Amino acid sequence: MKIVLTTVSPDLETDVDPRFGRAANLLVVDTDTLEWKAESNPGASASGGAGIRAAQFVADQHAQAAISGDFGPHAFEALQAAGIAMYVYGDCQNAQQAIECFKAGQLQQVGGPTRGECDSGHHGQSA
């Protein structure tokens, strides 16, 4: 099963990044073979809609689950539309630990956004 985790560095030995849309890296992992690849998150530098952009990436990878610390309303809506399950890290500090916990069914699945909307007063509307 293919999953995507938000991480600080682009490798397996990394701390998790608790943010979804603004996470530095997205780690794509096959939980059966433990094959992985890391990509810098295209949402991280977006002027707005970061969560949507990151969700688009997860969907494009044909992943079945996303793991992060936090899913905002837009990210939640986008991932849900794509049929991608969302899980939160809970106490997991690093990516390997999170993958193990996920495989053991110990991560909590979320059924709604885990926070309100970001301040979206002026998301990059260029003058």
Place this chain on the structure above:
Amino acid sequence: MIITIASGKGGTGKTTVAASIALSLAAEQPTPPLFLDCDVEAPNAHLFLHPKLDEQKDVALLIPLVDEAKCTHCGKCADACQYHAIAVLGKKTLVFPQLCHGCGSCTALCPEKAITEIPDRMGVIERGQALVGISFARGVLDVGEPMAVPVIRQLKKWVTAQPGQVVIRDAPPGTSCPVVETMRGSDYLLLVTEPTPFGLHDLRLAAQVGREMGIPSGVIINRENGSYPALEEFCSENHLPVLLRIPFERVIAEGVAQGKTLVEIHPKYADHFIRMFTQIASLL
């Protein structure tokens, strides 16, 4: 002539000053000024100028509507959208209206012609006559809508000044896009500040925006209470003339709290504002 009153920091007295200038000019000029309350997220100039807002118009943005029957989920729309307001997620194309800037790129680029545009209301613009013959107009952003700029843009387009009529634009606080949109096209920028570190910090930012946009600017120091050398230095280093100083006075605070402008609290301010206006006109 279009004069925009901005500040950077909120609560420095933009609206008090803007309304007072409008009233002073109305008594003096052959055509009373046109006043635009561009602080569409929290318009409040009506509290001072008491307009009768008898004309209204909805402001809407054209946002995409995707016909899922025609959509092949090719993703061209999502690639084109720099605001990520449209996303292709597997076999679904989702639109996020609050992120859409209404540019129409997705509609234009869709190879299947699966996208049409529908209006999405975000606020209203209103106009009417205010005190002393002042033409008044304002925008009001709907609650929960994040983008003020389209409302300000429509407001500016909706009202046109008569020949020789001075336009006073009351800007929102801050230095972000709504402020930039309000400043755009102005002949002069009046920056209202207060002699505090916060006031100076935000004045720096606002003055920078004005400079970047090439709009001649001057400063009004409100609530002046003794000398604040850092502010004076900033103004002189940046060639920003201090056009007026309003003292920190209890009677002014009380008057403003009761919905009075400076010229109603202290009638002598009408002369100050007229003199300031003449000075600005001579600078341009």
